[in-house]
Amino acid sequence: MYDMYFFLTLKLMIKILVAILTLIQFQMPAPVADQSFSEASLLQVGSPSHRNEENIAPIVKANAAIVVDMETNDILYAKNVYDRLPIASLTKLMTALVITDELPPEKIIEINDEAYTYNGNKSVTVGLRSGDKMDIYNLLHASLIRSGNDASVALAVASAGSIEAFAEKMNERVTALGLNDTHFTNPVGFDHPDNYSTAFDLSLIAKQAFRRPLVREIMTKEIFTLKDASGKERGTFSNTNHLLNSYLEVLGGKTGTTPEAGQCLFFVVKNEEGHEILIILLGSPNRYQEAKVITDWIFRTYHWATPN
Secondary structure, eight states: OHHHHHHHHHHHHHHHHHHHHHHHHHHSOOOOOOSSOOTTOOOOOOOOSEEOTTSOOOOOOSSEEEEEETTTOOEEEEESTTOOBOOGGGHHHHHHHHHHHHSOTTOEEEOOHHHHHGGGGOSOOOOOOTTOEEEHHHHHHHHHTSOOHHHHHHHHHHHHSSHHHHHHHHHHHHHHHTOSSOBOSOSSOOOOTTOBBOHHHHHHHHHHHHTSHHHHHHHTOSEEEEEOTTSOEEEEEEOSOGGGGSSSOEEEEEEEEETTTEEEEEEEEEOTTSOEEEEEEEEESSHHHHHHHHHHHHHHHEEOOOOO
8 A cells, every 4th residue: 555655656746847847948948049249148059950869979089179050059069168278379369359359450560579589489480570561461361371470479569569468458358258268378379377268168259250351251261472561472371271172161260289289170161051160179189080070970960941
């Protein structure tokens, strides 16, 4: 008798619990697309109109990865997205964001010693020398296409007077974006204990940067000829993002590599349905191979309904 009473009581409690969970589910608001494009907006976890559950997610060896639908903010894939990690030259996404919002592309600046001597000039550069004159437009190309550290430092000094002061501006923007796991100490991405971010935070920074028309224009270019203020050509440089000439319809992106960060990559790719997908890999052993694997999986797994 007692066993029967216990069974009936347990069955009733399960029914009540199911009813409560169902009520909560229907009352929860659905993810809302970011229509305002405000910098304070946060990504919403959700899903596109259809997902093929039979496609098992790929094994990604990168330390962290995130895939986001640029239109809806839906997170389509996530791995260790809140882990604080070094991000190498993906730091330059924030540098470009601050610069494009502050300085006009036609503004000409004079290169000082700091751009030439920073880090002993033992890094990727475009060959700037003290006294050179160049506009912001060309320096941004050098920073984002060649990943020239001398160009990035020149931009930082032009904006704030010093690397340290510009890092403060970068961190002010971090606060404005509402990011909790990002901090910058330099505009180029050199390894430093206090220069870090997460895949999640970087997806927000990259999204804002890519929405700047000039940044997007620059990132689409496979090759660029650098010119100084007089119009003299200073060299022709290929984009470090090798996905631009792959079978994928890549709209742009940024690479980064340092001893501590490993291979890092941000890029935006368009699928057959016209949706722009943002992908970030941090600390990958083979960023281009993993980028292709995860992109192919996304394309096979997710589908978007055509609006009526």
